[in-house]
Amino acid sequence: MMAREYRLGTLRKTVNALVKPLLARGVPAAGKGGVLLTxxxxxxxxxxxxPVNVVEAGGDRWLVAPYGAVAWVHNLRADAVARLSRGRTAETWEVEEADAATxxxxxxxxxRQIPVTAPYFDAKGSDPVEAFExxxxxxxxxRLARSRA
Known part of the structure; x- marks a missing residue:
């Protein structure tokens, strides 16, 4: 079985439109790690x-593109600065793209932490880490590398 391909359709646009103002008000609407990425x-x-989710792994904080190289990925590759906010809290970070092994x-x-994205991966949460490489x-x-606070 192959992973589902992401398309920014009406449903996802509607969900994003509903989640963005909640996160802007500080409501943890997109999961525990839900933030607004600018x-x-x-x-x-x-x-x-x-809206994106930040995941903590290996002692670092990470941005993951579960739907592939979407617009924000291209933007970060062009300018490796990310502002993350929820409510009145905002942090600006320099980011570094990870290699496959990392x-x-x-x-x-x-x-494992955000199972709603699992259909977009061939590997399953129970698979060994090598499957995710x-x-x-x-x-x-x-990786959220250096805070620009």
């Missing part, structure tokens, strides 16, 4: 904000 648009230079245990932790090229992972 990046600089790689073409427009305008700020772009989307990303594998993070992806495994992500699927093969997923890394389809699910970019970024």
């Amino acid at each position: 990046t600089k648009g790689r073409k427009s230079g305008l700020e772009r904000t989307t 990303a594998a245990p993070v992806l495994q932790a992500y699927v 093969a997923e890394a090229d389809r699910h970019p992972v970024f």
Whole structure:
């Protein structure tokens, strides 16, 4: 069975539209690690904000792209600065994209902690970490490296 392919359809747009104002008010709406990620648009230079989940693994905090190389991934690759906010709390971070070996245990932790994204992975949460290394090229992972507080 192959992983489902992500498409930003009406349902996801509606969910994002409902979750964004909740997170902006400080309500943990997108799961325990739900935050608003703001990046600089790689073409427009305008700020772009989307709800994401931050996962903690291996003593670090990570951004995972469970749906593949979506717009915020391209934006972070062009300008490795991420502003994370929920309510009145906001932090700006420099991010580093992880290689496959580093990303594998993070992806495994992500699927286990946020199972709603599992259909977009070939590997299952119970699979060994090596199965997630093969997923890394389809699910970019970024370490929150240095706070710019």
